[in-house]
Amino acid sequence: MQLRFTKMHGLGNDFVVIDLITQRFKLKPHHIRKIADRHFGIGCDQVLTVEIPSQPDVDFRYRIYNAEGSEVEQCGNGARCFARFVREKRLTGKQKIKVETLAGIIELEVTENRHVRVDMGEPILDPKRIPFTAELQAPDYALDINGSRWQVGAVSMGNPHVILPVDDVDSAPVEQVGPITESHPRFPQRVNVGFMHIVDRDTIRLRVFERGVGETLACGTGACAAVVSGIVQGKLNATVTAHLPGGSLSIRWQGPGQPVIMTGPATTVFEGQIQI
Numbered sequence: 605m606q607l608r609f610t611k612m613h614g615l616g617n618d619f620v621v622i623d624l625i626t627q628r629f630k631l632k633p634h635h636i637r638k639i640a641d642r643h644f645g646i647g648c649d650q651v652l653t654v655e656i657p658s659q660p661d662v663d664f665r666y667r668i669y670n671a672e673g674s675e676v677e678q679c680g681n682g683a684r685c686f687a688r689f690v691r692e693k694r695l696t697g698k699q700k701i702k703v704e705t706l707a708g709i710i711e712l713e714v715t716e717n718r719h720v721r722v723d724m725g726e727p728i729l730d731p732k733r734i735p736f737t738a739e740l741q742a743p744d745y746a747l748d749i750n751g752s753r754w755q756v757g758a759v760s761m762g763n764p765h766v767i768l769p770v771d772d773v774d775s776a777p778v779e780q781v782g783p784i785t786e787s788h789p790r791f792p793q794r795v796n797v798g799f800m801h802i803v804d805r806d807t808i809r810l811r812v813f814e815r816g817v818g819e820t821l822a823c824g825t826g827a828c829a830a831v832v833s834g835i836v837q838g839k840l841n842a843t844v845t846a847h848l849p850g851g852s853l854s855i856r857w858q859g860p861g862q863p864v865i866m867t868g869p870a871t872t873v874f875e876g877q878i879q880i
């Protein structure tokens with residue numbers, strides 16, 4: 605079968621977006637791996653599908669698959685691309701869009717400067733719900749990684765994140781420490797690994813080794829989780845600019861009980877068809 609797709613990216617975190625409303629196809633993990641393959645397929649960090657929602661009062665269902673084939677709960681950069689996709693394809697004319705994800709309902713708003721503002725919902729700090737093995741909830745935790753002790757933050761944005769503090773992101777040991785930490789036994793569903801340098805109370809620099817992918821040029825949920833972790837530790841203000849290798853995001857969190865708001869760009873690159 606020929607499947608139509610759109611290649612998009614959010615700050616270089618790239619996606620193949622597939623409309624499963626006007627085309628019918630059941631994507632299996634081997635299809636995802638083929639599509640995501642940068643040599644034998646189209647190439648992307650995640651495959652996103654646009655589907656009819658299962659709940660009333662919601663506009664769409666949005667599903668996310670990592671390049672390795674696993675389905676995941678949430679994707680921040682993908683959410684912004686999703687909003688742009690459904691409007692460009694005229695699947696909706698709405699400026700505010702409600703979307704069902706595995707992590708719950710999120711709200712997307714296309715702003716005047718063509719950026720997308722996403723209400724990512726409340727962050728989860730309870731270790732049981734991240735999930736992360738720890739006796740009690742704390743602003744930071746001692747974590748042994750391959751014989752070295754790190755003082756880390758742990759936050760779920762629907763998907764699990766651990767945040768490692770570094771003095772310089774350019775020389776951070778992302779390739780060595782990232783893969784070991786992704787499968788750390790204290791994170792039973794594996795984890796996305798962020799390396800954060802706090803520049804000042806309004807600014808961070810961040811690199812993320814993503815679960816099921818490897819290092820990406822940007823991670824939206826990773827930026828939200830890192831900022832929440834910095835705020836909980838008393839090191840950041842409520843509105844922070846997160847600089848990632850692929851560009852910058854604005855992240856706002858006003859504290860417990862409040863949602864995290866992420867604002868940034870979404871870009872369409874090209875369209876095509878793949879024989880699947």
Ligand SMILES: N[C@@H](CCC[C@H](N)C(=O)O)C(=O)O
Nearest residue numbers: 679680681763815823824825
């Ligand atoms: N790139 C994403 C996150 C995608 C999912 C992640 N790799 C996971 O396994 O949880 C983002 O922009 O948030």
